[in-house]
Amino acid sequence: METTKQMKALDERFYMPAFSREIAIVKGEGSKVWDADGKEYIDCVAGIAVCSTGHCHPDVVKAICDQARQLIHCSNLYYVPHQGDLAKKIVEVTGLHKAFFSNSGAEATDGALKLARVRTGKKKFVAFTHGFHGRTIGSLAVTHKPGIREPFEPLGLPVTFVDYGDLEGVKKAVDSDTAGIIVEPIQGEAGVIIPPDSFFKGIREICDKTGALMIVDEVQTGMGRTGKWMAIQHTKVSPDIITMAKGIASGFPMGALAAREGLEFKKSEHGSTFAGGPLACAAGVATLNVIEKILPEVAVKGERFRKGLAKFNPRVRGLMIGISVGDRCPEIQKKCAEQGVLVNCAADGNLRLVPPLVITDAEIDRVVKVLNGALG
Numbered sequence: 144m145e146t147t148k149q150m151k152a153l154d155e156r157f158y159m160p161a162f163s164r165e166i167a168i169v170k171g172e173g174s175k176v177w178d179a180d181g182k183e184y185i186d187c188v189a190g191i192a193v194c195s196t197g198h199c200h201p202d203v204v205k206a207i208c209d210q211a212r213q214l215i216h217c218s219n220l221y222y223v224p225h226q227g228d229l230a231k232k233i234v235e236v237t238g239l240h241k242a243f244f245s246n247s248g249a250e251a252t253d254g255a256l257k258l259a260r261v262r263t264g265k266k267k268f269v270a271f272t273h274g275f276h277g278r279t280i281g282s283l284a285v286t287h288k289p290g291i292r293e294p295f296e297p298l299g300l301p302v303t304f305v306d307y308g309d310l311e312g313v314k315k316a317v318d319s320d321t322a323g324i325i326v327e328p329i330q331g332e333a334g335v336i337i338p339p340d341s342f343f344k345g346i347r348e349i350c351d352k353t354g355a356l357m358i359v360d361e362v363q364t365g366m367g368r369t370g371k372w373m374a375i376q377h378t379k380v381s382p383d384i385i386t387m388a389k390g391i392a393s394g395f396p397m398g399a400l401a402a403r404e405g406l407e408f409k410k411s412e413h414g415s416t417f418a419g420g421p422l423a424c425a426a427g428v429a430t431l432n433v434i435e436k437i438l439p440e441v442a443v444k445g446e447r448f449r450k451g452l453a454k455f456n457p458r459v460r461g462l463m464i465g466i467s468v469g470d471r472c473p474e475i476q477k478k479c480a481e482q483g484v485l486v487n488c489a490a491d492g493n494l495r496l497v498p499p500l501v502i503t504d505a506e507i508d509r510v511v512k513v514l515n516g517a518l519g
Contacts, residue, residue, distance in 0.1 A: 144169060147179045166480065171198025174502040176485070184485045185498075185506050191487075192331065192363045192463070192497035195390030196433045200501070203393040206429035207422055214421050219414065225424035232431050233401050236372040237385050240404040244397065244419030248362035248388030249277025251398035252325070255384045256281050256300070257413060259323035259356045262406050268300060269316045269324045269355070271307040273490065275332035276325060276360055285325050288332075288490070308338045310345040317349055323356040323384075324349070328374035331363035334493020335458045335465025340378040347380045356383040356406070362398070363463075366390030367434040367500055370442035370461035377460070390434075390500075395426035437500055444507060448496070451511030455518055464496040465489065468518065478517040484510050 145153075147167040167179040174197055176186045186198070196203055214224060230242040245251045260266060270276070270285040277283065283292055284300035292298070305312035307330060317324065324346055330336040350357040359382040364374035368390060371377055375385070383406060388398035397419075441461045449459040458465040468475055472488040479486050489495040498510070 145179060150179060166485075173197040173200075174499045174506050182483070184480070184483050185502075185510055186485045187496040187498040187502075187510055188485045188487050189497055189499045190394055191389065192368060193389045194394050194499050195366050195368070196393045196430055196437075197499040197501040198394075200393060200429075200433060202433055203395075203426055203429045206425040207395065210421050210425035216417070216420050216422075218416055219419065223419055223424060224421045225428050226419045226421075229419075229424045229427045229431070232428065233387070233399055236431070237401040238376075238381065239385060239401040241407050242399055242401045243408060243413065244399050244423070245388070245415060246396050246418050246423075247277070247398045248360075248386065249279045249282040249398075250415070250418070251362065251386040251388055251400045252276045252282035252285070252360065253279055254400050254408075254413060255325070255358050255386050256285070256323070258384060258400070258402060258406060258408060259358060261408075261412055263322045263354065263356060265320045265322035265355070266301060267318070267321045268302045269313060269321060270302055270304055271326055271330075272304055273307055273330055273333035273336065274304075274325075274327055274360075275330070276327075276362075307333075307336065308342050310342060310349075313346060313349055317353050317355055319353075321353060321355040323358045325358040325360060327360045327364065328378070329364050329369065329460060329463060331463065331495070331497070332489055334467070334489040334491055335460075335463055335495055337458055337460055340380075343375065343378045343380045347382075350383070358382065358384045358386070360386050362386055362388045363497070366430070367438045367441055368461055368463050368497065370438070370445060372434075372438070374460065374463075391430060392423055392426040393430045393433075395423050397423040397427055434500065441500055444500075444502060444504075447504060447507050448511065451508065452514060452518075454515075462496075462498055462500055462502070466494045466496075466514075466518070468492055468494050475514075475517045479513055482513045482517070484513040486514070 150167045170177040233242040284298035303316040445461045469492040
């Protein structure tokens with residue numbers, strides 16, 4: 144097996160330097176990972192909220208291996224094994240009408256924007272400050288962060304950005320040519336920012352009055368992350384379109400969108416060679432079956448984190464946790480890693496924890512102890 148030094152040397156020579164990284168992860172099991180030098184960590188990054196069932200959950204591994212022995216790819220020119228089963232499950236957990244698959248969250252966003260345009264006949268979108276929806280040209284257009292968006296402008300979509308939580312700003316931004324309002328129920332990349340439920344009820348009312356579609360980005364918050372299948376379900380608001388990815392297939396690259404009745408792609412309006420392939424759908428079905436069993440435990444585990452970190456005023460919804468630490472964030476992240484706990488810095492000096500949903504009480508207590516030491 145390669146050492147960290149060897150992996151780093153190859154990376155520096157042959158891979159474009161788009162990422163900042165130091166640790167080389169080579170093995171994972173449950174909520175733990177090991178680096179190339181054998182050091183063990185409790186993983187509260189989980190591939191950025193991706194490894195929902197933990198690393199290498201046996202049910203997911205079996206589903207992928209069993210399917211790989213039968214058929215790896217056939218394209219969407221044919222009916223795909225497990226695709227209908229997973230679409231049915233997505234419809235059931237979202238409460239919407241039909242699903243469509245993609246290879247990532249960014250692609251799911253692009254699909255949602257296309258669907259909103261083609262079904263409404265309108266062109267404009269409203270998005271929010273500090274929101275993050277992906278890095279493709281389409282998803283980047285509705286992503287606020289100037290540092291990653293502006294170098295690639297013009298992006299081709301007319302988008303108005305409004306302060307997150309500002310309903311009056313939304314009312315002013317929406318006009319007769321607004322196709323959709325895209326919003327995260329919790330802003331994850333911004334540092335786990337949770338607005339009041341009234342914000343989403345207000346957006347729903349604005350959409351109902353104007354004919355714009357309410358698009359909810361559940362790429363990071365969905366799949367049980369917050370204690371419900373979708374974070375928007377905490378608000379009792381039903382959107383027109385939901386996008387998903389990250390935790391949907393336990394690390395196998397996959398995304399999805401679901402839409403209410405009356406909103407669907409017609410033949411040739413959208414497509415993908417790889418999306419919703421046999422391996423991805425097998426992993427997705429297995430993942431959702433595991434999450435269904437452990438979903439009632441997520442809120443309880445979140446409260447254990449909240450109590451253990453209470454002195455630092457954490458923002459907690461299920462197993463999505465943010466703590467404002469300011470300029471100390473990189474230092475705290477490094478201290479935690481030295482003590483065998485992986486956390487990461489989101490935007491604006493916010494520490495973020497999104498551990499696997501299978502994290503144990505003992506592991507939570509260990510993480511809390513390390514964090515209290517690093518923060519204190």
